[in-house]
Amino acid sequence: MIGDKSHLINGILLLYHHPLRQSASTIMEHVNAFKKYSRFNVWNVNTELGFPEGLRRAQFKTLVLHYSLFVPPRYYLDEDFLNYIAMCPHTYKIAFFQDEYRFCQQRFAFINRCKVDCVYTLLEPRYFSHVYQKYTKVEKLISTLPGYVSDDLIAVAQKITKPENEREIDVGYRARRLPFYMGKGAQEKHEIGIRFRECASASGLKTDIETDERRRIYGRRWYEFLANCRAVLGVEAGVSIFDLEDKVRIECERLIAENPRIRFGEVSKRVLQPWEGNVPYRTISPRHFEAAALRVCQILSEGDYSGVMQPMVHYIPLKKDFSNFGDVIRMLKDKKLRSRFIENAYRDVVASGQYSYRKFIEESFDPSVPDSQSNSRMADDEVWDVTVLLQKGAHRRKLYALCRSVPYRHFPARSLVTSAAQRVARRLWG
Numbered sequence: 001m002i003g004d005k006s007h008l009i010n011g012i013l014l015l016y017h018h019p020l021r022q023s024a025s026t027i028m029e030h031v032n033a034f035k036k037y038s039r040f041n042v043w044n045v046n047t048e049l050g051f052p053e054g055l056r057r058a059q060f061k062t063l064v065l066h067y068s069l070f071v072p073p074r075y076y077l078d079e080d081f082l083n084y085i086a087m088c089p090h091t092y093k094i095a096f097f098q099d100e101y102r103f104c105q106q107r108f109a110f111i112n113r114c115k116v117d118c119v120y121t122l123l124e125p126r127y128f129s130h131v132y133q134k135y136t137k138v139e140k141l142i143s144t145l146p147g148y149v150s151d152d153l154i155a156v157a158q159k160i161t162k163p164e165n166e167r168e169i170d171v172g173y174r175a176r177r178l179p180f181y182m183g184k185g186a187q188e189k190h191e192i193g194i195r196f197r198e199c200a201s202a203s204g205l206k207t208d209i210e211t212d213e214r215r216r217i218y219g220r221r222w223y224e225f226l227a228n229c230r231a232v233l234g235v236e237a238g239v240s241i242f243d244l245e246d247k248v249r250i251e252c253e254r255l256i257a258e259n260p261r262i263r264f265g266e267v268s269k270r271v272l273q274p275w276e277g278n279v280p281y282r283t284i285s286p287r288h289f290e291a292a293a294l295r296v297c298q299i300l301s302e303g304d305y306s307g308v309m310q311p312m313v314h315y316i317p318l319k320k321d322f323s324n325f326g327d328v329i330r331m332l333k334d335k336k337l338r339s340r341f342i343e344n345a346y347r348d349v350v351a352s353g354q355y356s357y358r359k360f361i362e363e364s365f366d367p368s369v370p371d372s373q374s375n376s377r378m379a380d381d382e383v384w385d386v387t388v389l390l391q392k393g394a395h396r397r398k399l400y401a402l403c404r405s406v407p408y409r410h411f412p413a414r415s416l417v418t419s420a421a422q423r424v425a426r427r428l429w430g
Contacts, residue, residue: 170332171208173192180252199325
């Protein structure tokens, strides 16, 4: 099917990456939204399973490169996928990016090399010229959020949301310490947990607050944890340093290599201060949507939260210096006030549909696809033909991916099973 424009398949190929083991459910909610809500035909291909042989014979009018592909410095696109993208000159290419503040030059080079036509970014429009328009030739830039409210989230929330008197935790939180080169903003995610836990020790509140990577919670268990909390802490997603030239990270890593015990304050003074706030990169997070859906009161550090949530309307505001901590505890213990914040957040953020995946796809994504690329849906038999083509060899590719994932799973005698799995993988793929 590959050839001139007349042979382009009238639909969208979406490439994404998802390991065959437990991870954040928000990734697949984002991936599946396109197929579920777009007016165009959409085929999803997980690059974790390897390159589908049938794809060599198919070229689509539109190609979407999902943010899950880009985990710098590694991209989950092997040579087969990269060669395929290069041999689709008439395909309209759309890339979604997150964590755009690091390994920027690698991203810019990818955009130019693959001739990406449109980028969905977490940047505000006023900073487009400082980043993508300065370093790339991409023609179209669109601001987006890192995630939206999914039907699956609402359905789960309806099943597991508990009455407040049945919840066992007053304040819950999970986070991890992020690298110093991301700036003060990134350190807030760790610091709010540590400081709140310390300050709340004499408050009589039952807390479950952890900032260790090993205590992170994923999938359904994360929703169940939230549903068992009366309140949850939060900060804006993102960082306060945008490392456009890939200089800050390298210098930070050099200092840490010289002195592994160096503190953030010293690194900030010697390297980071001139870069702090150079390109603002803060946004609301899917975590805030999850808490709203599960009717959990949110205690959030000062921030804009993409204009979606307002202090004293949707959440209890906590000053970054904790100077109003006493007021926060007083408001948290006021059941009537707490309930008002919870219901406001549910009404405006979840029930309104303003931040749903359906609205995002129908009002932001679909209009960004040129009508000349995907202007009508295909007949059912044509859709089936393309589906069969892409699924050719799928069982073999999935088995191969499962064998490769064994070393990352935790179970007894893993080392013995890993050796056998690696042998099977070599036989399957050479």
